[in-house]
Amino acid sequence: PIVSALSAPRWPDDVARRYRELGYWRGEELTAPVRHYAASHPDKPALIDSVGRLLTYAELDRTADQVASALQQWGLAPGDRFILQLPNLLELVCLLLGSVRAGIIPVMVLPTHREQEVIHLAKGSGAVACAIADRQASYDFRGLMRRVRDAVPGIGKVVVVGEPGEDDGVISYDRLMAMAGPPVDRPPVDAHAVALLLHSGGTGGLPKLIPRTHNDYDYNARASAEACGFDENTVYLAALSAAHNFPLACPGLLGTFSVGGTVVLAREPSPDSVFSLIEKHKVTVTAAVPTLVSLWLEAREFDETDISSLKLLQVGGAKLAESVARRIHEWPGVRVQQVFGMAEGLLNYTRAEDPIDIVETTQGRPLSPDDEIVIVDEEGQPVADGAVGELWTRGPYTIRSYLAGPEINARSFTPDGFYRTGDMVRRLPSGHLVVAGRSGDQINRGGEKFSAVEIENHLIDHPAVKEIAVLGVPDADLGQASLAFVHPVETPPSLRELKDFLRQRGVATYKLPDRLRIVDDIPLTRFGKIDRKRLALLADEPVPS
Ligand code: J2J
Numbered sequence: 001p002i003v004s005a006l007s008a009p010r011w012p013d014d015v016a017r018r019y020r021e022l023g024y025w026r027g028e029e030l031t032a033p034v035r036h037y038a039a040s041h042p043d044k045p046a047l048i049d050s051v052g053r054l055l056t057y058a059e060l061d062r063t064a065d066q067v068a069s070a071l072q073q074w075g076l077a078p079g080d081r082f083i084l085q086l087p088n089l090l091e092l093v094c095l096l097l098g099s100v101r102a103g104i105i106p107v108m109v110l111p112t113h114r115e116q117e118v119i120h121l122a123k124g125s126g127a128v129a130c131a132i133a134d135r136q137a138s139y140d141f142r143g144l145m146r147r148v149r150d151a152v153p154g155i156g157k158v159v160v161v162g163e164p165g166e167d168d169g170v171i172s173y174d175r176l177m178a179m180a181g182p183p184v185d186r187p188p189v190d191a192h193a194v195a196l197l198l199h200s201g202g203t204g205g206l207p208k209l210i211p212r213t214h215n216d217y218d219y220n221a222r223a224s225a226e227a228c229g230f231d232e233n234t235v236y237l238a239a240l241s242a243a244h245n246f247p248l249a250c251p252g253l254l255g256t257f258s259v260g261g262t263v264v265l266a267r268e269p270s271p272d273s274v275f276s277l278i279e280k281h282k283v284t285v286t287a288a289v290p291t292l293v294s295l296w297l298e299a300r301e302f303d304e305t306d307i308s309s310l311k312l313l314q315v316g317g318a319k320l321a322e323s324v325a326r327r328i329h330e331w332p333g334v335r336v337q338q339v340f341g342m343a344e345g346l347l348n349y350t351r352a353e354d355p356i357d358i359v360e361t362t363q364g365r366p367l368s369p370d371d372e373i374v375i376v377d378e379e380g381q382p383v384a385d386g387a388v389g390e391l392w393t394r395g396p397y398t399i400r401s402y403l404a405g406p407e408i409n410a411r412s413f414t415p416d417g418f419y420r421t422g423d424m425v426r427r428l429p430s431g432h433l434v435v436a437g438r439s440g441d442q443i444n445r446g447g448e449k450f451s452a453v454e455i456e457n458h459l460i461d462h463p464a465v466k467e468i469a470v471l472g473v474p475d476a477d478l479g480q481a482s483l484a485f486v487h488p489v490e491t492p493p494s495l496r497e498l499k500d501f502l503r504q505r506g507v508a509t510y511k512l513p514d515r516l517r518i519v520d521d522i523p524l525t526r527f528g529k530i531d532r533k534r535l536a537l538l539a540d541e542p543v544p545s
Helices: 002-005 014-019 032-038 057-074 088-099 115-125 141-151 173-178 214-227 243-248 252-260 271-281 292-297 322-329 356-361 408-411 454-460 493-503 534-542
Strands: 045-048 054-056 083-084 105-108 130-133 157-161 169-172 194-199 209-213 236-237 261-264 286-290 310-318 335-343 344-349 372-378 389-394 420-427 433-438 442-445 448-451 465-475 479-488 515-518
Touching: 002 335, 002 448, 014 442, 032 057, 032 252, 045 057, 057 088, 057 173, 083 088, 083 115, 088 105, 088 130, 088 194, 088 261, 105 115, 105 236, 105 408, 115 141, 115 194, 115 209, 130 141, 141 157, 157 173, 157 252, 169 173, 169 372, 194 214, 214 243, 214 252, 214 344, 243 252, 243 335, 252 261, 261 271, 271 292, 286 292, 292 310, 292 322, 310 322, 322 356, 322 433, 335 356, 335 420, 344 389, 344 420, 372 420, 408 420, 442 465, 442 479, 454 479, 454 493, 465 534, 479 493, 479 534
Parallel strands: 045 261, 083 105, 083 130, 105 194, 130 157, 157 169, 236 261, 236 286, 286 310, 310 335, 479 515
Antiparallel strands: 045 054, 194 209, 335 344, 372 389, 389 420, 420 433, 442 448, 465 479
16 A cells, blocks of 8 residues: 555646646656766765765765665665665765665655654655664664664664664665666656655654655755755755755755755754854855754854855744844844745745845745645635635645545645645735744644644553643743643652653654643543643643742
């Protein structure tokens, strides 16, 4: 069923034909631009990592071919799903491009994900292989992968960047690359086919898999590069994890490759690492979530490093406060761009030509002339102009279905193919959108999203918990923090106990509650669901002493 879901037509034929005719979809494989610049600008630097390893376009192109060949020698076939859980290393990019080229479908998993998320994404995608680093920031990914493989025995192969260890089916990246044979004639990749799988932030439970095709993702990256003014002089710094849609293709790595620019990879986004890379490689553009921007603005390095090459700072993933936008604009020579995007597709950008107050107070306007936007009320009827409602969208790079069962898809998409984003927005006469919040249970903690329901489903199993609700509440540093309301059985649990309980279950750290409120009742709606509106009012009340 997974394979047929992956090859199912994604857009209706007439719509797909139109996107082809309009030139949005080029019928090309996603890594074609790397091949193109390898021929025209072979010696141009394509990729530099944080320890200074550099690949030119010719080298990156050749390495991608070698990876494609090596993966096939190793036993992977076109259509196989291959989990990539790697920090921002050269090897991540090479494995990504190589697998896409071979028609092997990478499943992009974040280094912050733990067994709960990885097992879920591995099962959902039917993954047969994965790539990890041995360790990152002292965390042992081989141990994590051992636990994942116990739960998902279908993962027969693991490639490790670093020390592989002794487990069955595990090899090092170097051993994998040694398997590469001479270039073989591969059947051309079908550009309508799924090129890679991203994951959603999650509502109503665990993250969902997002199938992106060569055609639509290529357009996503290329049109973004154009809208953001990227060209061959662009030096893009990937500070966020490159497994995320924003740094990967908005315009990110793929958008930079689409214009023959240079990508620099930061292994981690600390001010120390980021500012020295900007100075060293004369970075012109980078992307961050608002909490990271605030951290950068506070940093000592900010005053001590020459970052005058930086011209554009893209900020998205969570709402940027106007005050922070203004502070960035005090930074000489730097322009802010707000990005309101989603791995499901739709991207909104403020543009270079937009007036400054639009840039500082809106989350941008849609990328494509063919992005269709409707803003609806609770009955699904369009709201009055300028009123707040839920954003629904469809277009040339927005998915029509998740890789998920029919119930989830029926909930997430309208019968005529609009994706129900769950984002509450209003639209200005200029077409710019202002994000007003979210419907549903998603928490956006400093740009990292997760479903409150997912955490509630764990915590209800804690022996001291009788009833539980988790809510996103305003927080000065994070934008939103998570607050757990616990109605205890008897002796209330401590916050520490709840966090340890979740950690033991292998839940990603960013999903652990920040705060705890003990209550003697959790408000429910008349349908018996948690009443999140009333909870939000409770959260505002001072804690009784
Ligand atoms: C408020 N909420 C925002 C913003 C995303 C570029 C940038 C971000 C993402 C991303 C992305 C927001 N203000 N500026 O994929 O390419 C919230 C919305 C949205 C959800 C999507 C990209 N920018 N959001 O964050 O798939 O709630 O993508 O629906 O992780 O983040 O999350 P995600």
